[in-house]
Amino acid sequence: MQMQMRFDGRLGFPGGFIDPKDGSLEEGLNRELTEELGPGATAAYVTENDYISSWVMENPQKIEGHFYAKQMSLEDLEHLEEGALHAKDHGLEVMGLVRVPLYTLRDGIGGLPAFLCNNFIGKAKEQLLEALGCLGLMPQNKLEEAVWASQK
Amino acid sequence: MQMQMRFDGRLGFPGGFIDPKDGSLEEGLNRELTEELGPGATAAYVTENDYISSWVMENPQKIEGHFYAKQMSLEDLEHLEEGALHAKDHGLEVMGLVRVPLYTLRDGIGGLPAFLCNNFIGKAKEQLLEALGCLGLMPQNKLEEAVWASQK
Numbered sequence: 001m002q003m004q005m006r007f008d009g010r011l012g013f014p015g016g017f018i019d020p021k022d023g024s025l026e027e028g029l030n031r032e033l034t035e036e037l038g039p040g041a042t043a044a045y046v047t048e049n050d051y052i053s054s055w056v057m058e059n060p061q062k063i064e065g066h067f068y069a070k071q072m073s074l075e076d077l078e079h080l081e082e083g084a085l086h087a088k089d090h091g092l093e094v095m096g097l098v099r100v101p102l103y104t105l106r107d108g109i110g111g112l113p114a115f116l117c118n119n120f121i122g123k124a125k126e127q128l129l130e131a132l133g134c135l136g137l138m139p140q141n142k143l144e145e146a147v148w149a150s151q152k
Numbered sequence: 153m154q155m156q157m158r159f160d161g162r163l164g165f166p167g168g169f170i171d172p173k174d175g176s177l178e179e180g181l182n183r184e185l186t187e188e189l190g191p192g193a194t195a196a197y198v199t200e201n202d203y204i205s206s207w208v209m210e211n212p213q214k215i216e217g218h219f220y221a222k223q224m225s226l227e228d229l230e231h232l233e234e235g236a237l238h239a240k241d242h243g244l245e246v247m248g249l250v251r252v253p254l255y256t257l258r259d260g261i262g263g264l265p266a267f268l269c270n271n272f273i274g275k276a277k278e279q280l281l282e283a284l285g286c287l288g289l290m291p292q293n294k295l296e297e298a299v300w301a302s303q304k
Contacts, residue, residue, distance in 0.1 A: 005251075007262075008262035008263060009253050009262060009265070010262075078237070081248075082234070082237055095250045098157035098247045098250065100247070101161050105160060110159075110161060110162075111160060114162050114271055117271040118271045119270045
């Protein structure tokens with residue numbers, strides 16, 4: 001699982017606002033992915049099948065968010081990490097990509113619980129947990145334990 | 153300014169414990185930099201002149217820490233970001249490199265203040281602030297404002 005350090009100092013997922021010129025949600029998302037992740041984003045090409053969930057925020061302005069997740073091979077992920085350094089937004093909107101630790105260390109806090117104590121934009125933390133559950137990357141009880149440990 | 157997401161889900165600087173085989177602090181640090189940052193670490197080769205400060209922790213065990221900072225050109229930094237993806241520790245001890253936002257956005261919190269609200273290992277947050285001041289990367293009053301905003 002991959003997230004990015006944003007220009008604003010918070011962790012989030014690649015994405016952004018839809019342009020009037022974008023033909024669909026997915027088209028807009030794929031445009032944003034190319035801007036933020038560069039040429040390697042082709043392996044992350046998103047379709048309707050990758051849709052996970054939506055949310056609406058009312059304040060300070062009405063924003064509708066749509067969340068997609070795409071499973072990739074380690075090889076494609078490594079390719080994406082390399083390409084991202086040459087993306088238009090690298091060093092501007094994106095300060096770096098980070099892999100999410102999908103484990104808890106023996107001390108019960110290092111790993112995913114400590115990662116969840118970072119600063120996330122908007123719904124990114126909830127979306128991360130949702131995706132880990134949906135994609136079966138971590139069993140639900142391990143996820144709940146990690147959230148619990150992060151709140152202590 | 154560059155930091156890394158660690159395997160334990162916290163942000164920190166590259167480094168590690170000195171080996172009995174290391175001839176000096178700097179030799180040990182340069183060995184660790186090569187393990188964590190890969191071939192591009194040659195541009196970050198550290199000498200006594202890059203020393204910034206030390207600290208001692210007594211609990212749970214006595215640990216002595218030494219902090220070094222090295223100024224690099226943007227070109228060397230980009231080279232280092234690329235090389236780091238091929239480092240021995242990439243995907244194991246190091247989950248990714250991130251640039252630190254050295255500014256505060258107009259909302260007064262985005263940028264360095266929000267970055268400081270992430271989860272840092274040990275003294276890494278204090279060391280970040282110390283290095284930004286020592287190297288003159290940000291004026292002292294801007295640093296203090298960012299720390300203040302991050303605590304609200």
